[in-house]
Amino acid sequence: MQNPFETEERQAFRETIRRYVETEITPNIDEWDEAGDFPWRIHEELGAMGFFGFGVSDAHGGLGFDDAFMRAAASEEMARAGGTGVWAGVGGRGISIGPLEHFASEEIRDRVLEDVVLGRKGSCLAITEPGGGSDVASLKTTAVRDGDEYVVNGSKTFITGGMKGDYFVVGARTGGPGLTGISLFFVEYGTPGFTRTPLERKMGWWSSDQATLYFDNCRVPAGNLMGEENTGFIAIMENFNFERLSLAAGALGMMKTCLEESIAWAQERVTFGKPLIKHQVIRHKIADMSAKVDQIEAYLNVVCWQINEGDMPVAEISKLKFSATKALEFCASEAMQILGGAGYLRGNPVERIYREVKVFAIGGGSEEIMRDLSVRQMGL
Ligand SMILES: Cc1cc2nc3c(=O)[nH]c(=O)nc-3n(C[C@H](O)[C@H](O)[C@H](O)COP(=O)(O)OP(=O)(O)OC[C@H]3O[C@@H](n4cnc5c(N)ncnc54)[C@H](O)[C@@H]3O)c2cc1C
Known part of the structure; x- marks a missing residue:
């Protein structure tokens, strides 16, 4: 169907992603699905094409502009092959980038964002908990301030990219019950008290990894708070x-x-x-x-x-x-x-x-x- 908003730039971007999917993804999709994995180079190659750069400044490896049509075209073309584990694997990174760009401290953005946007390091968004995903305002993972640190306790599950991720944007309760008591934190894998296990044998998204994350007295610097306390919802x-x-x-x-x-x-x-x-x-x-x-x-x-x-x-x-x-x-x-x-x-x-x-x-x-x-x- 004709798109009255089409431009040459949007058309060219869509064509680039389409060709990449046709040559690099579709021919391998069954093999990757059966293996339950896809090569890391896909993150890096898409990163080099600007796939993750929308809304991210060029100083952090982004495109320096945003365009909802191009975002949508990228997603649409990536999904054409079906077997959307690859789509999910790169999408799990994608949903963590906005919060990192908008709410992470300058130090964290300068240190990690370019690697995330260019697909070199794995990054995920961790909101859903074993107790539920729809009712975000009731999440139970806690982060308690202790001097220059926050102490995180709780668990997240279904986290896409979670087994390979280096960086995590984690929702945790810093205040009272409900939506006004939630904050976002930047948590690095490798921080003591942070462990993970894979979720396996899913109905779909076979080639992507999902993880359950465990935070057991996991201490993160106070500067890892993203945005103002209690504004995470x-x-x-x-x-x-x-x-x-x-x-x-x-x-x-x-x-x-x-x-x-x-x-x-x-x-x-x-x-x-x-x-x-x-x-x-x-x-x-x-x-x-x-x-x-x-x-x-x-x-x-x-x-x-x-x-x-x-x-x-x-x-x-x-x-x-x-x-x-x-x-x-x-x-x-x-x-x-x-x-x-x-x-x-x-x-x-x-x-x-x-x-x-x-x-x-x-x-x-x-x-x-x-x-x-x-x-x-x-x-x-
Ligand atoms: C493969 C996979 C990957 C995922 N990746 C991520 C990720 O990267 N990061 C992340 O944070 N989360 C992730 N999720 C979690 C996903 O966002 C949640 O599964 C989703 O939000 C639903 O939460 P739930 O599964 O806990 O279901 P619940 O919230 O327990 O709900 C169960 C069912 O009840 C329905 N329901 C709930 N409340 C109501 C209501 N008030 N009225 C009517 N019906 C209701 C829901 O629609 C659902 O059908 C992933 C999930 C899957 C399956």
């Missing part, structure tokens, strides 16, 4: 906006692959004496999938335009996110039906995408929480 919520935009764009990328794979198969496969594409039921499935791709793409483009205009449309981002994951669920299911048994086999893009549907519907704010948030934004 707002920082977490603001950061969610770009994560959700990226998840919606990733869902769109996979929907497009589902549509393309369905059309290609329906033209080739013959049943009852004619190609599948000539059966009306299949034609209607294609029409429905194509309409959903157009709807999500148009919605995404308007939200990107709003963000570039200086607005952060929380309600629209929430609605976009659950609309995109629902549409992805529909497209993945219909594509699987059109491909029949062929789509069910490992190695097929539709099979890869089908197993990624649920994590997009849960991660970064579940469909239920997104609906709730969008209605709250209506003042209800």
Whole structure:
């Protein structure tokens, strides 16, 4: 569908990421999925292309500008191959960069940000706890001030990139209960009292690593507090906006692959004496999938335009996110039906995408929480 906001720069950036995905990622995706890992050089190569640089100053290795369309295009193109473990592996780094750029001390930013933005060091965002992820305001990990340090105790789980990460942005309670008692901290792996174990055998995101983190009297310098004490909840919520935009764009990328794979198969496969594409039921499935791709793409483009205009449309981002994951669920299911048994086999893009549907519907704010948030934004 035509994008009225397209520019030559955006087109060129998308093409660069697309070519990279086609040559470096898609041919290897099944092997990496089965191995449960992908090479570290992918972080560095994407870093060199500016993939992580949006909204980061050039002094810290960033692009020195931001563009919601380019952010979305990067996510969409990366997700086209399905098997979005690679997408998640680089995305886990991506969601930690905003807080580092905006809230870390100058000393920390100068020391670590360039390595993170260029993909040399691993960095993660650690908010979710074993006790729950949706209700961020109730998180239980504590950070208690003791002289020139904070003492962190508690646990985080599902942390993407957590087994390989060097740097962690950690949400912890520094004040009373609820959303006004939360702060963000920069915690380095290797700090005494900080350990981790892997989460294995997941439904999707096979090639990315997720970890459970344990903080047992883990002492960090007071200067590792990010932003003002007890203002972490707002920082977490603001950061969610770009994560959700990226998840919606990733869902769109996979929907497009589902549509393309369905059309290609329906033209080739013959049943009852004619190609599948000539059966009306299949034609209607294609029409429905194509309409959903157009709807999500148009919605995404308007939200990107709003963000570039200086607005952060929380309600629209929430609605976009659950609309995109629902549409992805529909497209993945219909594509699987059109491909029949062929789509069910490992190695097929539709099979890869089908197993990624649920994590997009849960991660970064579940469909239920997104609906709730969008209605709250209506003042209800
Ligand atoms: C593979 C993977 C990678 C992840 N990576 C990261 C990461 O890097 N960093 C990080 O911090 N987190 C990460 N997460 C965590 C993710 O953000 C949480 O799983 C998500 O926020 C939901 O939290 P939960 O799983 O604890 O579910 P819960 O909060 O326990 O909710 C369970 C279910 O109940 C629903 N629910 C909850 N409250 C309500 C309500 N009020 N009304 C109606 N329904 C409700 C939810 O929608 C959900 O369906 C990851 C998760 C996965 C699966």
